[in-house]
Amino acid sequence: xxxxPTRIEPCFxxxxxxxxxxxxxxxxxxxxAALGQGLHNESALELSDLVRVMNCYYSNLxxxxxxxxKDIENALAGAEVxxxxxxxxxxxxxxxxxxxxxxxxxxxxxxxxATSADFxxxxxxxxxEEMPDEFKFVERPDDTQIPIVxxxxxxxxxxxxxxxxxxxxxxxxxxxxxxxxxKRYKQARVGATNRVIAIAAAHHRLNFIHPFPDxxxxxxxxxxxxxxxxxxxxxxxLWSISRGLARGLHERTEYKRMMDYADHxxxxxxxxxxxxxxxxxxxxxxxxxxxxxxxxxxSSAVFSFDxxxxxxxxxxxxxxxxxxxxxxxxxVLRHGSMERGExxxxxxxxxxxxxxxxxxxxxAGFLKSSSPKTPxxxxxxxxxxxxxxxxxxxxxxxxxxxxRPLSNR
Numbered sequence: 147x148x149x150x151p152t153r154i155e156p157c158f159x160x161x162x163x164x165x166x167x168x169x170x171x172x173x174x175x176x177x178x179a180a181l182g183q184g185l186h187n188e189s190a191l192e193l194s195d196l197v198r199v200m201n202c203y204y205s206n207l208x209x210x211x212x213x214x215x216k217d218i219e220n221a222l223a224g225a226e227v228x229x230x231x232x233x234x235x236x237x238x239x240x241x242x243x244x245x246x247x248x249x250x251x252x253x254x255x256x257x258x259x260a261t262s263a264d265f266x267x268x269x270x271x272x273x274x275e276e277m278p279d280e281f282k283f284v285e286r287p288d289d290t291q292i293p294i295v296x297x298x299x300x301x302x303x304x305x306x307x308x309x310x311x312x313x314x315x316x317x318x319x320x321x322x323x324x325x326x327x328x329k330r331y332k333q334a335r336v337g338a339t340n341r342v343i344a345i346a347a348a349h350h351r352l353n354f355i356h357p358f359p360d361x362x363x364x365x366x367x368x369x370x371x372x373x374x375x376x377x378x379x380x381x382x383x384l385w386s387i388s389r390g391l392a393r394g395l396h397e398r399t400e401y402k403r404m405m406d407y408a409d410h411x412x413x414x415x416x417x418x419x420x421x422x423x424x425x426x427x428x429x430x431x432x433x434x435x436x437x438x439x440x441x442x443x444x445s446s447a448v449f450s451f452d453x454x455x456x457x458x459x460x461x462x463x464x465x466x467x468x469x470x471x472x473x474x475x476x477x478v479l480r481h482g483s484m485e486r487g488e489x490x491x492x493x494x495x496x497x498x499x500x501x502x503x504x505x506x507x508x509x510a511g512f513l514k515s516s517s518p519k520t521p522x523x524x525x526x527x528x529x530x531x532x533x534x535x536x537x538x539x540x541x542x543x544x545x546x547x548x549x550r551p552l553s554n555r
Contacts (some may be wrong), residue, residue, distance in 0.1 A: 310402075
């Protein structure tokens with residue numbers, strides 16, 4: 147088997163971008179630009195933290211680690227978690243922490259090139275620095291354990307790995323492969339269309355290299371998140387690729403099957419000039435981008451201001467007899483935050499009555515603030531998440547546009 151870094155070629159579509167992919171990119175760009183319209187930035191920011199929890203929940207679910215959202219949030223808050231679920235909750239917490247740091251770097255204009263070897267190594271390092279001890283090693287077939295060095299690629303002397311039917315590059319060649327990967331996907335940033343398509347292609351090729359002893363899948367999904375931000379399709383942080391990859395377009399086995407399909411070797415003289423199949427890469431990218439579009443549409447439906455406001459008002463009406471409370475929720479959701487002294491303008495009551503309404507909403511967790519005197523902000527209590535955001539963590543049905551059919555191939 148060849149051990150030259152060009153083994154991962156083709157990395158993207160240089161000579162001619164397939165029309166099925168370019169059409170998908172245009173639709174993704176349009177839908178992502180509209181995501182969160184009508185939401186105040188402060189409300190969108192609050193929702194984006196919820197999406198991070200969702201992202202890590204599904205990313206870990208792909209790895210076979212099913213963590214309850216409540217345990218994830220308790221771990222993030224530093225609250226006590228049951229001993230049996232503590233390791234998985236802390237693993238999920240590590241994922242959220244790293245994604246927060248990626249988002250912060252992006253919003254501050256200092257996000258590095260997401261496909262650079264240095265950034266990918268940093269993601270792995272930060273992830274494993276935050277990981278519980280139970281997950282900081284890999285087990286050999288002889289039941290001995292090898293400690294995972296945070297951020298360290300496989301190198302000469304490390305055990306080689308096998309992923310299903312795929313044989314990644316030898317450990318001694320990983321650094322060379324990652325240098326080639328970084329160089330090629332830096333070139334893919336030229337042109338808005340290829341920048342989006344490269345999210346899909348790089349996701350597969352990084353897993354193809356399998357640069358770390360463990361954690362490659364979650365690192366690749368965090369890299370894809372960072373690439374989406376860089377490509378301008380982050381949608382205010384209101385959508386998650388991991389949810390789509392875990393669920394697929396029609397069934398949950400699609401991710402593994404499509405990743406395996408993209409491993410295929412070249413199928414004849416008309417199937418590109420590299421070692422892996424160009425046809426298979428095109429099919430995989432079409433599937434991946436269709437998943438991304440499906441998730442953006444889902445988020446547009448579930449997070450749209452009008453529909454969210456309506457669900458929130460109905461929820462408040464069902465849990466309190468205070469007829470003024472839904473109007474307060476609407477006002478705070480629309481404006482992002484409100485001074486406490488302005489609530490009576492919304493309730494059209496005395497300050498004392500407005501204060502009672504506000505106190506009840508804060509106590510129930512529907513509103514929050516940094517201190518008893520600072521402005522109140524919208525909150526989304528965990529116990530009511532499924533009523534506010536149907537199908538976020540479960541299989542409840544929700545009225546979302548159906549995914550477009552994949553092209554015939």
